[in-house]
Amino acid sequence: MGVDHATLGILLLMVALIGPVIWYIRYARTGAPLYVRRIAGIDAIDEATGRAAEIGRPMSFSTGLLSITPALYACLGVLFHVARKAARYGSRLLIPQNDPQVVAVVEDTLRDAYRVEGKAAFFDSKNVVFLSEEQFAFAAGYMGLIQRENVGAAFLFGAFAAESLMLAEAGQQVGAMQVAASLSPEQVPYFICTCDYTLIGEELYGAAAYLTKEPVQLGSLYGQDRAKLVFFCLIILGVVIATYNSFAAIYGWSSIINVVEVLRLEAW
Amino acid sequence: MGVRVVLIRLVTFLGGLYFFLKFVLPEASGFSQYHEQISDGFVLVGAMALALGLINLLMVHGSRLLYLRRGWSASTALLFGLFLMLTVTFLDWQATSGIYRNTERLLVLKQFSEGIVSDAAEGIVPKYEAAHVSENAAALGALAIAPRTPEVRVQFLRHALDDLLPTIEHERDEAVARVRAHGGTAELALLDRAEKEYVEALQVLQSARVQIPSELPVVGGVVGGVVEGVGQESAPVVFSGEPVLALGRALGKVASAYQGLQEASYRTSLLRRIYSVLFDGFFISLGAAMFSLLGFYICAAAYRAFRVRSMESLLMMMAALLVMLGQIPFGLWISDSLPEVRLWLLQVPSTGAARAIEIGASVAGLVMAFRMWLSIESESFK
Numbered sequence: 001m002g003v004d005h006a007t008l009g010i011l012l013l014m015v016a017l018i019g020p021v022i023w024y025i026r027y028a029r030t031g032a033p034l035y036v037r038r039i040a041g042i043d044a045i046d047e048a049t050g051r052a053a054e055i056g057r058p059m060s061f062s063t064g065l066l067s068i069t070p071a072l073y074a075c076l077g078v079l080f081h082v083a084r085k086a087a088r089y090g091s092r093l094l095i096p097q098n099d100p101q102v103v104a105v106v107e108d109t110l111r112d113a114y115r116v117e118g119k120a121a122f123f124d125s126k127n128v129v130f131l132s133e134e135q136f137a138f139a140a141g142y143m144g145l146i147q148r149e150n151v152g153a154a155f156l157f158g159a160f161a162a163e164s165l166m167l168a169e170a171g172q173q174v175g176a177m178q179v180a181a182s183l184s185p186e187q188v189p190y191f192i193c194t195c196d197y198t199l200i201g202e203e204l205y206g207a208a209a210y211l212t213k214e215p216v217q218l219g220s221l222y223g224q225d226r227a228k229l230v231f232f233c234l235i236i237l238g239v240v241i242a243t244y245n246s247f248a249a250i251y252g253w254s255s256i257i258n259v260v261e262v263l264r265l266e267a268w
Numbered sequence: 269m270g271v272r273v274v275l276i277r278l279v280t281f282l283g284g285l286y287f288f289l290k291f292v293l294p295e296a297s298g299f300s301q302y303h304e305q306i307s308d309g310f311v312l313v314g315a316m317a318l319a320l321g322l323i324n325l326l327m328v329h330g331s332r333l334l335y336l337r338r339g340w341s342a343s344t345a346l347l348f349g350l351f352l353m354l355t356v357t358f359l360d361w362q363a364t365s366g367i368y369r370n371t372e373r374l375l376v377l378k379q380f381s382e383g384i385v386s387d388a389a390e391g392i393v394p395k396y397e398a399a400h401v402s403e404n405a406a407a408l409g410a411l412a413i414a415p416r417t418p419e420v421r422v423q424f425l426r427h428a429l430d431d432l433l434p435t436i437e438h439e440r441d442e443a444v445a446r447v448r449a450h451g452g453t454a455e456l457a458l459l460d461r462a463e464k465e466y467v468e469a470l471q472v473l474q475s476a477r478v479q480i481p482s483e484l485p486v487v488g489g490v491v492g493g494v495v496e497g498v499g500q501e502s503a504p505v506v507f508s509g510e511p512v513l514a515l516g517r518a519l520g521k522v523a524s525a526y527q528g529l530q531e532a533s534y535r536t537s538l539l540r541r542i543y544s545v546l547f548d549g550f551f552i553s554l555g556a557a558m559f560s561l562l563g564f565y566i567c568a569a570a571y572r573a574f575r576v577r578s579m580e581s582l583l584m585m586m587a588a589l590l591v592m593l594g595q596i597p598f599g600l601w602i603s604d605s606l607p608e609v610r611l612w613l614l615q616v617p618s619t620g621a622a623r624a625i626e627i628g629a630s631v632a633g634l635v636m637a638f639r640m641w642l643s644i645e646s647e648s649f650k
Binding site for chain 1 (some may be wrong): 281294321391481554555558559561562565566568569570572594620622624625626627628629631633634635636639640644645
């Protein structure tokens with residue numbers, strides 16, 4: 001007996017998802033121009049780094065409770081950009097961390113950013129601070145760090161839970177310009193209330209592509225948009241079929257098999 | 269491309285391929301049969317990372333403390349806390365595993381009794397098991413080499429129980445004496461409850477135990493259906509499983525009550541009290557104190573959010589007002605339909621928006637995962 005996801009339909013759906021991504025990455029590598037619309041929150045990243053440098057205050061970048069997941073790599077793209085700016089302007093970039101494994105990856109990204117800017121000598125691993133794996137101990141450490149160092153710009157990109165408001169309020173209290181990005185819809189309202197700019201959901205994944213304009217990231221962004229279109233069409237089709245089936249039950253018409261049932265059909 | 273890069277990409281690809289196939293292929297394909305061993309490998313890597321982390325902590329904070337560099341006092345607090353919690357937690361783990369040892373032995377006997385009955389029903393005769401059931405296999409004498417008919421296995425069960433019960437009784441007496449001497453009100457209450465349960469369960473166990481014969485039935489030179497000789501078969505003996513099952517149920521109850529007694533006793537120990545002060549007294553309380561800050565921050569954030577400066581904030585405020593009013597009796601007094609409006613706001617626009625965000629983020633996450641699997645990396649990570 002198979003399980004729900006071990007079906008031909010799901011496999012085909014995965015191909016439909018990854019196919020456009022690979023195609024667009026190859027397309028972007030040929031040098032073809034790919035347009036990405038402006039997002040105010042992403043533009044604000046450059047504004048915040050510049051502002052912190054002007055007023056001579058450090059910056060902070062936190063990935064929250066994020067462990068090593070695909071979302072971390074999206075955050076690392078933004079971190080790489082922010083770190084390059086920090087290296088260029090000579091600003092101090094503090095990176096408070098919650099996960100010991102992420103510390104190593106973040107440290108490496110930071111080192112690379114300084115090296116790319118030709119400022120490898122200015123890289124200081126002590127700026128990547130491991131605080132705690134415990135949620136509220138991390139929040140307490142972060143708040144203390146933001147207050148002590150009097151940061152001028154704070155970036156909250158990653159996974160956050162109940163501590164999101166504490167972290168954002170700490171930055172608000174010291175008057176830091178804050179840009180946040182959360183994948184969790186529950187935390188978005190807190191960030192909207194407290195931060196200057198908030199990226200919602202998948203905008204986090206688009207941020208690095210927008211900032212760096214690298215072919216891989218741009219192509220990936222284009223591909224995933226097309227994949228989303230597939231999902232959108234499937235949802236609309238599912239709703240239409242479900243509506244028809246409900247009428248069919250009332251008037252005695254024959255019903256149609258719905259999208260979810262097609263995906264669950266076992267073909268092995 | 270260097271060998272190192274190729275190796276990393278290969279390992280990443282093979283790891284990703286394994287998880288992809290495990291997800292896509294049905295369980296019946298047999299692909300998942302080694303999943304537990306592979307998962308153990310991940311635990312092993314995690315343990316290595318943990319060890320490396322500990323070494324790093326010791327090096328960074330130890331050197332800061334040794335050379336009295338900036339922040340040495342914080343490093344001292346960190347190292348002190350680390351060693352204290354490590355020591356206390358290790359000792360606590362050791363002590364609690366001791367508590368559960370006898371409970372586990374009782375539960376093994378319970379499972380054994382159930383196994384005897386189910387095997388008898390299915391006609392299964394296992395070859396070897398005396399050593400698993402009784403620690404004193406030599407005392408079983410002729411039984412140790414007898415074929416494992418249900419009657420012989422019941423005798424194993426009986427022997428094992430006779431071995432274990434004096435130990436359990438002795439430890440129970442010690443636990444009761446310890447709690448009576450050192451326990452507080454909470455421990456004494458726990459003890460009384462557990463002791464009552466234990467006495468009742470033990471009575472049931474003893475009455476179930478006497479239902480089981482202390483020796484194998486002998487029918488014309490046949491012991492438990494095995495002729496004491498070679499090449500002769502016995503007349504079939506009808507096996508009754510109900511007394512064995514009753515014994516198994518009683519064993520489960522005794523195990524539960526015995527564990528309660530041991531826990532009450534352990535609570536009176538100095539180690540448990542130190543652990544309780546450190547964990548419940550400091551750790552949990554500090555976490556709760558941090559969490560309570562949220563109440564104040566929510567007020568401050570709400571104040572900022574509800575200052576009507578734009579169309580969006582006006583909409584947000586109106587939605588929040590309707591949801592709040594729909595949740596309190598005052599709202600019901602204003603209009604009967606407010607709770608329905610609140611529900612509609614939460615279930616239709618809010619849930620719809622949340623799902624849209626989640627679908628978008630999930631698709632993007634999946635694409636990123638595929639990129640990682642296939643090592644299609646951006647320039648940032650090269």
